[in-house]
Amino acid sequence: MDEPKIRNMEDFATVSGISRPTVSKYFNDPQSVRESTRQRIEAALEKFDYRPNMYAVNQNRRLTKNVGIVVPYLADPFFAEIARNIENLVIETGFRPILLSSHGDPQQEINNIESLRSIKPAGVLMAPLGRLSDREQIRAFCDDVPTVLFDNSIESAGEAFFGMDNEQSIGLIVDYLCRTGEPPVFFEMRTPPNPNAFKRRNAYKGKMERLGLEPVMLQVEGEGWDFEQIGFNGASRLISEGRLPTNTVLCSNDRLAIGFLSAAFELGRKVGIEPDCTLRVAGHDDHPFSRFTCPRLTTVSQDYTSIAQKSVETLFSLIDSGQRAPSRVTTLFDGRLVMRGSA
């Protein structure tokens, strides 16, 4: 097509008729050059399709235009959704998102932050694994790179934390369940990987006590992130052995509830609020699939749009200011009751 092969910015500057420093200026901020100059560059850009070598560009920059996003488990649609939201917001701002999943593995999480270090990101948005996280390593990382945590917090790590208010949300659904039927028992993993689970456990306990009711925990065995299976196994045993003390079950999260509902169905227990039902099941999170369970799952929705939005906003205000946050702010969003058929 076009005669000269463009190998670098020098070549491109020549064919566009502009000096290299000005072209460099253009690529760093197109608005920083005169209108007429911009047009000439962009005209050349159409003809020759040159793009700066990103490695050379970033070599001398203390910070790049990269933003890291770390989630604990990407195969969980909840995190996939929130990652998608965050990714788009980061792109809108003109930065390049680098999405990393820890796959539920603490070692992977360390690898991910190591990997991010070498990328020299302008900032990082991170949802830590939680219980299994190497807190010290994460704190050290947060000291070096402006980091906003979300979903679950690590004490005194990161510039800010955005999550949901488990006290509020659990209170909300416990209230609802008590108001409309028997008080709920709490169905959860005995050793959950996610610290939010502990907060919810305590929130349930506190709320029940405040209501003058006795909290009952049903703690099932299981490790890892295969929550549906763990919920299914646990519920199968509880139901078939008749060890359910009430007809109302509040699950620590929707994925456990999905397993629970599946087990209940298998065992012929009719779940729901219809007169012929013998069991009520509620979840927590408003997981993308919770509207397609049988029956459809009553739950508390996490406001992940707000979590994503606020996390990104906060990170970029830090990046723009070039400073660190004067103090670590924790922001908790309220859950919203989502009434469907299961409770």
Next chain:
Amino acid sequence: MDEPKIRNMEDFATVSGISRPTVSKYFNDPQSVRESTRQRIEAALEKFDYRPNMYAVNQNRRLTKNVGIVVPYLADPFFAEIARNIENLVIETGFRPILLSSHGDPQQEINNIESLRSIKPAGVLMAPLGRLSDREQIRAFCDDVPTVLFDNSIESAGEAFFGMDNEQSIGLIVDYLCRTGEPPVFFEMRTPPNPNAFKRRNAYKGKMERLGLEPVMLQVEGEGWDFEQIGFNGASRLISEGRLPTNTVLCSNDRLAIGFLSAAFELGRKVGIEPDCTLRVAGHDDHPFSRFTCPRLTTVSQDYTSIAQKSVETLFSLIDSGQRAPSRVTTLFDGRLVMRGSA
């Protein structure tokens, strides 16, 4: 801790007592230096925690140690799972995976491959969006970068393609359904985003005709990747309007089936193979959630472990050889019947 601040390889070479070129050699391949030298470097590495500036390293390399992974929709647990598999395999090989999702958007897909270009990856593993993909752009990209396609193919693009044999898998489940009850109707989107859907449609049609049966398509409206919702809406209408011509439904994929089952449950239609059931529903893919539907979904499993493995193997044999594939090979894996309660 340690006095001298290590700013670059020069500094590190000094403190480790080795010359910079040798240190450079070590980082490119630790096995390429003498045992005693390696130990001295690694001893220094423990003390001083230096890592090469990846931007400087890659600046002059024609190819980096990066491998791109592009999936059409990461919020779909099926792709999340296959991405997870591929990521791990890539890491094992000592390369750095760069995971990108097109979020169901053709423009994003283009952005992703543009983004990959500037990273100069050694190779790319890509599952194209399919119907909406800009085939020309993808072909152009595949010409420049060694690329292996998976999940769905784009004619004459990429060095190889790995996917599943829809003819075989649909044949398998149609056979099963016909053998055990009424022949199935085919439930699908009228305009699916994924070309595999067309292959399955044709496979169903062909198989039914070969069995001397009349194929019946139930095509529901809907755009995008919100398959469960689309399946739910479509099934709700079909069931409530009594437009289901048989009692057996084969869904084009599991996510549609999940929506279908949810709708059937809502409308009080009992699904399964028990005597009191009035509907059988089967899916396709063995989606991670299909074992927790109510009833549990009978389906055909995609062998995504093999797809991931073979795709990665093929890409790395290309990368290692430094050559392009002599001819484009298409490999299709058989599906396996997964009998559960729904059909």
Next chain:
DNA sequence: ATTTATTTTTTACGCGCGTAAATTTTTAGC
């Protein structure tokens, strides 16, 4: 101990770009 093969060191250059300083050109204001 000598020869030979292997590895390391020394020296030096280049990659593609950011960026600073001084100079020249263009634009805007009157």
Next chain:
DNA sequence: GCTAAAAATTTACGCGCGTAAAAAATAAAT
């Protein structure tokens, strides 16, 4: 048309590393 301000150009240096070539040091083998 003149002046001041804004923008572009010229020139030059540095970043952190890869890598080539020649010299020196080390290891292995006789």
